[in-house]
Amino acid sequence: MSAIHIDEASGSDDTGKGTPDLAYQSLAFAVYTHPTASYLIRKDASGTYEEPTQSSLKKAKKGADGIEKKRKKAEELAEREAKEKTEERERREKLIEESKKIVLQEDASLPAAKKAKLVGLAELRGQRIRVRGWVHRLRDQKGIIFVVLRDGTGYLQCVLSGQVAQTYEALTLTLESTIELTGSLQELPEGKTAPGGHELSVDYWKVLGAAPGAEEAFTNRLNEQSDASIQADLRHLVIRGETASAILKLRAALLSSFRDSYAAHNLLEVTPPCMVQTQVEGGATLFKFEYYGQQAFLTQSSQLYLETCLPSLGDVFCIQESFRAENSHTRRHLSEYTHLEAELAFIDFEELMSHIENTICEVVDRLLENPSSAALIKQLNPTFEKPARPFKRLNYVDAIKWLNEHGIQHELEDADGNVVKDEQGNSKMVDHAVGDDIAEAAERRMTDILGTPIFLYGFPAELKAFYMKKIPSQSGDGPVFTESCDLLMPGVGEIVGGSMRIADMEELIVAYGREGIDPAAYYWFTDQRKYGTCEHGGYGLGVERFLAWLAKRYTVRECSLYPRWPGRATP
Ligand code: 4AD
Numbered sequence: 069m070s071a072i073h074i075d076e077a078s079g080s081d082d083t084g085k086g087t088p089d090l091a092y093q094s095l096a097f098a099v100y101t102h103p104t105a106s107y108l109i110r111k112d113a114s115g116t117y118e119e120p121t122q123s124s125l126k127k128a129k130k131g132a133d134g135i136e137k138k139r140k141k142a143e144e145l146a147e148r149e150a151k152e153k154t155e156e157r158e159r160r161e162k163l164i165e166e167s168k169k170i171v172l173q174e175d176a177s178l179p180a181a182k183k184a185k186l187v188g189l190a191e192l193r194g195q196r197i198r199v200r201g202w203v204h205r206l207r208d209q210k211g212i213i214f215v216v217l218r219d220g221t222g223y224l225q226c227v228l229s230g231q232v233a234q235t236y237e238a239l240t241l242t243l244e245s246t247i248e249l250t251g252s253l254q255e256l257p258e259g260k261t262a263p264g265g266h267e268l269s270v271d272y273w274k275v276l277g278a279a280p281g282a283e284e285a286f287t288n289r290l291n292e293q294s295d296a297s298i299q300a301d302l303r304h305l306v307i308r309g310e311t312a313s314a315i316l317k318l319r320a321a322l323l324s325s326f327r328d329s330y331a332a333h334n335l336l337e338v339t340p341p342c343m344v345q346t347q348v349e350g351g352a353t354l355f356k357f358e359y360y361g362q363q364a365f366l367t368q369s370s371q372l373y374l375e376t377c378l379p380s381l382g383d384v385f386c387i388q389e390s391f392r393a394e395n396s397h398t399r400r401h402l403s404e405y406t407h408l409e410a411e412l413a414f415i416d417f418e419e420l421m422s423h424i425e426n427t428i429c430e431v432v433d434r435l436l437e438n439p440s441s442a443a444l445i446k447q448l449n450p451t452f453e454k455p456a457r458p459f460k461r462l463n464y465v466d467a468i469k470w471l472n473e474h475g476i477q478h479e480l481e482d483a484d485g486n487v488v489k490d491e492q493g494n495s496k497m498v499d500h501a502v503g504d505d506i507a508e509a510a511e512r513r514m515t516d517i518l519g520t521p522i523f524l525y526g527f528p529a530e531l532k533a534f535y536m537k538k539i540p541s542q543s544g545d546g547p548v549f550t551e552s553c554d555l556l557m558p559g560v561g562e563i564v565g566g567s568m569r570i571a572d573m574e575e576l577i578v579a580y581g582r583e584g585i586d587p588a589a590y591y592w593f594t595d596q597r598k599y600g601t602c603e604h605g606g607y608g609l610g611v612e613r614f615l616a617w618l619a620k621r622y623t624v625r626e627c628s629l630y631p632r633w634p635g636r637a638t639p
Pocket of ligand 1: 349371401
């Protein structure tokens with residue numbers, strides 16, 4: 069038999085074979101694996117293979133004994149662990165067999181239980197209550213089972229010990245099962261924490277709807293590491309989470325606050341239609357459909373309908389879905405979003421901007437005054453501070469100057485709107501000029517640098533919708549500007565778009581022509597100017613964008629119950 073080779077520098081005891089090409093690294097290992105062989109050893113590739121000295125062989129034999137000892141120990145440990153595992157399995161099987169014999173009976177001598185929701189339980193401390201909900205968290209600690217129950221209104225820690233923790237249902241309970249628990253509600257002792265500062269000491273309980281375990285277990289379908297497309301497919305399960313549900317709760321509080329604020333200022337809520345036959349914000353972003361043989365659209369904005377309400381109802385608002393076929397995949401665009409729009413009569417442009425600022429600040433104040441919405445803001449956006457007033461106002465022309473002074477450029481586009489690229493395939497960047505649209509990226513950078521809410525106002529008519537009022541008394545040269553404003557928020561960008569509207573009928577007819585709109589379909593909108601016109605203005609606020617700002621969310625997709633974006637309409 070040929071000698072076993074050892075190279076102390078480049079050999080390996082793991083992958084080596086003891087050949088000259090694949091030498092071992094240690095003599096001890098060589099002796100351990102080939103006790104009767106002869107050996108050739110070298111320090112490294114620069115040396116030659118030689119027979120080991122007697123003393124190093126002696127040392128290596130000791131080392132080989134050590135390796136054998138280690139192996140034996142590991143084998144013993146593995147055996148012991150396997151045995152323990154079997155014992156544990158047998159113990160559990162036995163426990164489960166035993167558990168099947170335990171049938172819980174509600175103790176009729178206990179006080180009658182009060183059916184309760186998990187919100188506002190503090191008043192029921194010391195009493196016997198019955199609650200129902202989903203198993204949000206589950207922990208077994210030496211035979212005592214801790215369940216955090218969730219019912220949508222809140223969370224409650226429930227403690228099962230003794231017989232109630234030994235039933236078959238208790239031993240096989242899974243996350244997201246629905247259960248009903250009865251017991252006494254106790255204030256937590258000093259130093260312990262649980263939601264609401266109390267816990268339920270359970271004396272009777274049952275499973276209402278068991279959720280699967282093993283492969284099909286909830287956490288196997290969805291967990292924090294699940295990738296974005298799985299999260300989107302499983303949105304119905306995602307919303308059970310603490311963060312997603314907190315966002316939806318804050319959203320509800322936000323809508324209530326807007327309604328309360330509008331009611332306090334005599335704006336009346338109306339519900340305009342979603343199926344319409346007129347465009348508001350340009351034909352390119354209309355979702356079209358066939359409506360009993362006619363063409364119809366999903367509404368882009370309820371503004372035109374709100375305008376028609378002014379003579380009958382005074383100032384109005386609506387909270388209605390708007391639809392935009394924008395094919396935008398950005399973190400602030402949805403194909404369907406909740407649009408909060410208001411329209412006010414007999415105001416001027418300055419009053420319009422003040423009203424928007426007042427409304428937003430009042431809504432934020434209301435949310436912070438209410439303990440439950442304040443707690444949600446604290447949970448989602450711990451560093452939230454209400455915006456300083458008055459909001460910064462920045463004229464469009466000054467904004468263009470500001471962007472250029474700060475080296476914020478935009479992509480050059482050719483006449484067809486295609487981005488111009490250089491030989492390396494990089495977009496060609498150029499300074500902004502008056503008349504340019506301020507693109508999302510530039511707008512966002514400006515907002516983030518300034519770090520406060522900004523009213524950007526006075527956009528060129530060319531860039532804006534047909535209905536916007538022009539700034540009076542402008543000289544004949546250069547672009548015509550409008551009484552329009554966008555409210556930009558740090559982190560999100562535009563959350564509100566508003567303007568004064570053309571009040572003069574002739575001017576409106578000209579504006580239809582510029583947009584290539586057939587006035588016939590807009591007869592009802594034109595009539596507003598015919599039968600008692602008035603100076604008026606209004607705005608639209610993207611609810612998901614406002615919420616993204618308030619709750620500091622990365623994308624508006626987190627702020628919608630079931631968000632829709634290009635390619636996504638499920639669930
Ligand atoms: O600026 P926009 O297009 O204005 C209008 O529709 C006006 N007719 C509103 C009015 O004056 N009554 O949209 C208003 C707001 C934007 O500022 C933005 O917050 C939101 O609606 N928005 C969107 N939100 C999510 N996804 C989209 N694709 C959005 N498009 C607009």
